[in-house]
Amino acid sequence: MADEKEFPNNLKEEVFIKHVKGPLFFGSTSDFQQLVAQIPNTAEIVIMRLARMQYMDQSGLYAMEDMLQDLQKNGVEVLFVGLPKQPRYMMERIDIIPDFVPEEHIFNRFAECLNWVKANIKDKY
Numbered sequence: 001m002a003d004e005k006e007f008p009n010n011l012k013e014e015v016f017i018k019h020v021k022g023p024l025f026f027g028s029t030s031d032f033q034q035l036v037a038q039i040p041n042t043a044e045i046v047i048m049r050l051a052r053m054q055y056m057d058q059s060g061l062y063a064m065e066d067m068l069q070d071l072q073k074n075g076v077e078v079l080f081v082g083l084p085k086q087p088r089y090m091m092e093r094i095d096i097i098p099d100f101v102p103e104e105h106i107f108n109r110f111a112e113c114l115n116w117v118k119a120n121i122k123d124k125y
Contacts, residue, residue: 024060051082
């Protein structure tokens with residue numbers, strides 16, 4: 001996306017950006033689970049751009065929880081950008097928010113997230 005052109009090149013090893021497009025439901029969970037395999041070992045942060053994920057069902061919710069547990073086990077933090085109301089409600093209901101993704105890691109706009117990354121993530125590679 002155009003706003004990602006501002007992303008610092010020196011942090012591309014530490015930060016992985018993933019766009020989730022469309023609803024996360026029973027029929028799409030296997031595609032979503034492949035996301036974890038795409039994340040490089042160097043990543044400390046995964047930014048999930050969720051503005052196009054308008055809907056999440058129970059299967060999608062548990063796929064998200066599994067992915068977040070795996071990332072947390074590997075020391076990877078997750079930032080959400082543009083989280084719509086319905087998926088947010090679902091994640092708050094089972095405490096994905098705040099247990100895996102604290103409130104301060106949820107941003108309305110990518111620019112806000114980018115400022116957080118620049119202030120908190122150091123170039124290691």
